Amino acid sequence: MQIIHTISELKALIASYKQDARTIAFVPTMGNLHEGHLQLVSMAKNKADIVICSIFVNPLQFGVGEDFDKYPKTLQADTARLQPLGCDIVFAPSVDEMYPADFSGAQEQTAQSQIVAQSQIIVPWISDILEGKSRPGHFTGVATIVGKLFNIVQPDTAVFGEKDYQQLIVIKRFVKDLCFPVNIQSHPIVREKNGLAMSSRNGYLTEQQKQQAALIYQQLKNIARKLIAGNTDYVQLEQTASETLNHHGFRTDYIKICHPDLSEPAISKTSRQLVILAAAYLGSTRLIDNLSVELKQ
Numbered sequence: 648m649q650i651i652h653t654i655s656e657l658k659a660l661i662a663s664y665k666q667d668a669r670t671i672a673f674v675p676t677m678g679n680l681h682e683g684h685l686q687l688v689s690m691a692k693n694k695a696d697i698v699i700c701s702i703f704v705n706p707l708q709f710g711v712g713e714d715f716d717k718y719p720k721t722l723q724a725d726t727a728r729l730q731p732l733g734c735d736i737v738f739a740p741s742v743d744e745m746y747p748a749d750f751s752g753a754q755e756q757t758a759q760s761q762i763v764a765q766s767q768i769i770v771p772w773i774s775d776i777l778e779g780k781s782r783p784g785h786f787t788g789v790a791t792i793v794g795k796l797f798n799i800v801q802p803d804t805a806v807f808g809e810k811d812y813q814q815l816i817v818i819k820r821f822v823k824d825l826c827f828p829v830n831i832q833s834h835p836i837v838r839e840k841n842g843l844a845m846s847s848r849n850g851y852l853t854e855q856q857k858q859q860a861a862l863i864y865q866q867l868k869n870i871a872r873k874l875i876a877g878n879t880d881y882v883q884l885e886q887t888a889s890e891t892l893n894h895h896g897f898r899t900d901y902i903k904i905c906h907p908d909l910s911e912p913a914i915s916k917t918s919r920q921l922v923i924l925a926a927a928y929l930g931s932t933r934l935i936d937n938l939s940v941e942l943k944q
């Protein structure tokens with residue numbers, strides 16, 4: 648396994664793989680890897696000849712006051728976990744490598760405004776609801792870095808986790824709209840024994856909070872059961888679950904029953920599929936989760 652820090656070095660390797668007609672599967676991450684990430688890499692391993700995993704904490708997708716500065720940087724531990732999985736390349740660039748301040752007029756600006764001044768990929772509408780409403784600019788940051796990484800890595804396939812459901816929809820949208828030649832694959836959420844969706848941010852929780860946090864998934868399952876039983880009062884279902892979480896020490900941002908493409912209304916005549924999405928704070932940690940539901944015909 649090679650660890651590469653520069654775009655030029657990685658591009659040289661990619662060119663040689665392309666010349667040998669070897670296929671590439673790509674897993675973009677922000678590091679601090681857990682079992683959920685490792686399953687993405689294992690899935691990627693079955694999709695192509697070469698597996699590339701990127702580790703880059705992308706400042707562009709963090710808002711002011713969010714956890715960019717404290718986001719754990721654990722490159723050594725991460726590479727040790729990737730090696731036995733047969734990952735071929737870890738791409739771990741610096742912020743300067745990904746967002747160089749090389750445009751005119753940048754000298755007078757702060758690091759953050761230099762990054763904001765870069766060209767960006769904006770996915771309208773989907774980026775502004777749910778997570779995007781509470782985290783303005785987040786999905787533009789995600790789409791921009793993922794698009795940029797796709798152009799560097801030129802993968803045949805890229806694998807994302809379904810825990811970041813809205814992120815997956817945003818990525819699928821710009822890949823389709825802008826004709827990126829990459830096949831997007833997703834992997835189901837990997838959960839702790841108690842049901843808590845695995846996330847790098849779970850590391851911010853105390854042991855007691857980790858037990859408490861499983862209540863989000865219990866509420867999602869509760870709503871799913873009621874939907875399957877024929878309850879169509881979505882607003883009431885969302886409100887009850889939200890109140891239950893708040894009663895147990897969470898600060899719920901949203902619980903929303905949506906159509907799988909996140910469009911409204913949630914139920915179309917042709918689809919019986921729904922997705923329930925939740926975001927709630929436990930202490931200062933923002934947790935998200937989701938559950939797909941198939942209604943009976």
Ligand code: PAF
Pocket residue numbers: 675676677703705708789792793811814
């Ligand atoms: O899901 C993540 O870890 C990040 O949003 C991603 C896709 C690596 C982009 O920075």
